[in-house]
Amino acid sequence: MSHASPTWIAGVDACTSGWFIVLEEIHTGVHRHRIVDHAAALLHLPEQPAYLGIDMIIGLPDAARSGGRACDRAARTLLGWPRSSSIFSPPCRSALQANTYDDASAQNRRSHSDSVGLTKQAFNLFPKIRALDQALSPAAQQRVREVHPECSFYVLNGNxxxxxxxxxxxxxxHRIHLLEEAGFTDLDSALHAYARAQASADDILDAHAACYTARRMHAGTAERLPEAEPVPVDATGLRMEIWR
Structure with a gap:
């Protein structure tokens, strides 16, 4: 009897010590998890996942407009208050090169007449955003796609x-229950396998939610925000979209 070759998908969330990864083998439901140090390593995982959903901004606007990218606005509309507050707007591309929060915020404001500042949360993610931006290409985005855990949990929770x-x-x-119902039966072991200084419980749960959306990508059931065509692209050709 012939056996299908392993087909992996993955979910990723940034964590204190790098990037937390959850891998799932489609045919068997086997799960693996690990931390890698660098964003470039995400594109060269030994399992070679067919799809990788990552909770990090992909695609940066030239100008920071009120409400962020079209996908950010669509995600907020989908979630409604208060979960919409978890969607924060990315910096404009020029602000990403700033070394201080004040400089980054000033560049963001100068980029558009909306004069949008920058949250400290967004600025603290600059190293991760930069690293992923440098590692990705439009071709790589065929399988490496931006997700947002709250949009993934939205689907898990019956829309x-x-x-x-x-x-x-x-x-x-509630999030643990939804993930366990979706087949992540070894979630407890993942939550206890890492020191909090490496990855928090939130990072681990969010990566599992991202993996669930990668599963939907492989099945062809994942949905993209914004839904309208054409999808906005940034100056480097990266699509600005969030999958759920």
Missing amino acids: TALAASKHTDEGRT
Whole structure:
């Protein structure tokens, strides 16, 4: 009897010590998890995942407009308040080169008449955004795609945004339940395998949610935000989209 060759998909979230990865083998449902140090390593995983959903900004606008990219606005509309607050707008491309928060925020404001500043959360992610931006190409984006965990949990929850924040006990318990129902039965071992200084529980749960969306990409059931064609692209040709 012939056996299908292994087909892996993956979900990724940034963590303190690098990038937390959850891998799933499509035919068997076997899961693996690990941390890699550098964004470039995501494109050269030994499993060679067919799809990789990553919770990080891909595609940077030339000008920072109110509400961010079209995909950011669509994701906020999908989630509604209060989960929409988890979608923050990315910096404009020129601001990404700034070394201080004040300089980055000033460049962001100068990029468009909307005069949009920059959150500290976005600035703190600059090293990860830069590294992924440098590693990716439009061709690589065929399989490496931006996701947002709250949009993934929206689908897991029957196309309904979760009521409780992931930072609460109620919210974390609900997210664990949804992931376990979706087949991530070894979630508990992943949550206990890493020191908090390496990856937080939120990072681990979000990576699993991203893996679920990568599973949907492989099945052809994942949906893209924004839905309208053509998809906006940035100055380097990267599509600015969020998959769920």
